[in-house]
Amino acid sequence: MVDEESIGGSRFDVAVRAMKGDFDPPKASEDTEKRSLLEALVQFPSFYTFSIVGKVETTSKAPGKVFTKDTLETVERICGTKLATGHYSVREKAGGKYISMRITTLVQSADLVKATYDELLKDPRVIMAY
Structure with a gap:
C-alpha cells in the first residue's frame, strides 16, 4: 500500500495529481519494444x-x-514489393459492412513492419491492423 504522505497529501490530493498526469510514466520518443x-x-x-x-x-x-486497392497500394509502397493475387485474401464481414484482409509479403526489416502499420492506421476506414 502506498503511503499518502510519501506522495504528497491526502487521498483527494493524490487523486487530483493523478488526474493531472503527475504519476504517468514518461512518454517514450519511439515504441521500440x-x-x-x-x-x-x-x-x-x-x-x-x-x-x-x-x-x-x-x-x-x-x-x-x-x-482493398488503397490498402494493397500502401503495403506495396512501404514494403517495396509487388503483390500477386495469391498473396492476399479479402473477406466480407457483417453482411458486407466490413472487410477483412490478410496480406502476405516479403518484408526486409521490423522497421518496415512498424511503418506499414503506422501508415495503415492513419486511414480512417481501418478499424484494426494486426
Whole structure:
C-alpha cells in the first residue's frame, strides 16, 4: 500500500495529481519494444502477414474495392514489393459492412513492419491492423 504522505497529501490530493498526469510514466520518443520483440522472433528478410479490418465505403460504386486497392497500394509502397493475387485474401464481414484482409509479403526489416502499420492506421476506414 502506498503511503499518502510519501506522495504528497491526502487521498483527494493524490487523486487530483493523478488526474493531472503527475504519476504517468514518461512518454517514450519511439515504441521500440514491439520492434525489438519482432526482431527477436523473426529473422528478416522474411514473409510477413498483415491482417487488416476496415469499413466498406458506402459512397463507392464498387463497395470494398477502393479500400482493398488503397490498402494493397500502401503495403506495396512501404514494403517495396509487388503483390500477386495469391498473396492476399479479402473477406466480407457483417453482411458486407466490413472487410477483412490478410496480406502476405516479403518484408526486409521490423522497421518496415512498424511503418506499414503506422501508415495503415492513419486511414480512417481501418478499424484494426494486426
